[in-house]
Amino acid sequence: xxxxxxxxxxxxxxxxxxxxxxxxxxxxxxxxxxxxxxxxxxxxxxxxxxxxxxxxxxxxxxxxxxxxxxxxxxxxxxxxxxxxxxxxxxxxxxxxxxxxxxxxxxxxxxxxxxxxxxxxxxxxxxxxxxxxxxxxxxxxxxxxxxxxxxxxxxxxxxxxxxxxxxxxxxxxxxxxxxxxxxxxxxxxxxxxxxxxxxxxxxxxxxxxxxxxxxxxxxxxxxxxxxxxxxxxxxxxxxxxxxxxx
Ligand SMILES: Cc1cc2nc3c(=O)[nH]c(=O)nc-3n(C[C@H](O)[C@H](O)[C@H](O)COP(=O)(O)OP(=O)(O)OC[C@H]3O[C@@H](n4cnc5c(N)ncnc54)[C@H](O)[C@@H]3O)c2cc1C
Numbered sequence: 650x651x652x653x654x655x656x657x658x659x660x661x662x663x664x665x666x667x668x669x670x671x672x673x674x675x676x677x678x679x680x681x682x683x684x685x686x687x688x689x690x691x692x693x694x695x696x697x698x699x700x701x702x703x704x705x706x707x708x709x710x711x712x713x714x715x716x717x718x719x720x721x722x723x724x725x726x727x728x729x730x731x732x733x734x735x736x737x738x739x740x741x742x743x744x745x746x747x748x749x750x751x752x753x754x755x756x757x758x759x760x761x762x763x764x765x766x767x768x769x770x771x772x773x774x775x776x777x778x779x780x781x782x783x784x785x786x787x788x789x790x791x792x793x794x795x796x797x798x799x800x801x802x803x804x805x806x807x808x809x810x811x812x813x814x815x816x817x818x819x820x821x822x823x824x825x826x827x828x829x830x831x832x833x834x835x836x837x838x839x840x841x842x843x844x845x846x847x848x849x850x851x852x853x854x855x856x857x858x859x860x861x862x863x864x865x866x867x868x869x870x871x872x873x874x875x876x877x878x879x880x881x882x883x884x885x886x887x888x889x890x891x892x893x894x
Pocket of ligand 1 (some may be wrong): 736836
């Protein structure tokens with residue numbers, strides 16, 4: 650069964666992330682006791698503290714706020730990319746404990762979908778064939794049990810669907826958005842990065858005010874490979890900002 654659309658949900662986040670980060674920032678520049686500082690942080694000051702931190706590139710205080718996302722309907726190809734982000738924590742559906750079956754879920758790339766019904770049918774038939782091969786190996790190796798699944802899965806494709814919980818702190822999220830919201834990132838990780846960005850802007854608007862691919866807050870980092878679409882990207886960010894007002 651194909652699953653095309655990646656889905657992202659915010660599962661948990663640091664309560665009052667702006668307040669916590671403002672406290673961390675204020676503490677660095679104040680002689681007062683921490684609890685006094687905590688009492689003294691007013692909501693109207695928070696945006697000012699956070700934007701000052703960002704302008705100094707004093708980013709360690711924003712590491713105190715973390716965000717946990719549930720990501721589903723994505724491929725193992727996406728998994729290989731997102732887990733390259735080392736300053737993040739992951740829990741991923743196991744292919745050993747959770748055996749697949751002949752009609753395993755897979756992700757249909759939009760480029761193949763756009764080719765039309767015949768191409769989609771061909772891809773689907775190929776997946777079904779792999780599903781049969783998977784079950785063949787599973788049976789030969791001892792059935793739907795952990796010890797069989799761990800080797801039967803070697804026949805499964807990158808398209809196989811997976812799901813995960815991902816936790817990142819705000820600093821890592823900003824970095825992730827710079828790399829993965831960029832038009833040069835692969836479509837699937839770009840899709841989930843933009844979904845995460847919208848959520849992050851909603852729950853912590855000051856921290857993520859200038860978040861997005863590098864061209865949003867500064868210069869495109871892609872050099873000669875730039876997509877040249879900075880204006881379109883800025884408009885897209887502005888549309889998100891407007892939708893959150
Ligand atoms: C468009 C694109 C194409 C890519 N193509 C390829 C490819 O072809 N092959 C490939 O292997 N990868 C590829 N990658 C993955 C890329 O090389 C990184 O592994 C991935 O983007 C994670 O980035 P990161 O290391 O900055 O992030 P994180 O691991 O999240 O680290 C965040 C930051 O912490 C610091 N940091 C973390 N660990 C260390 C460390 N050990 N030493 C010093 N500083 C550290 C760095 O400043 C780093 O930027 C690609 C990524 C993108 C966006």
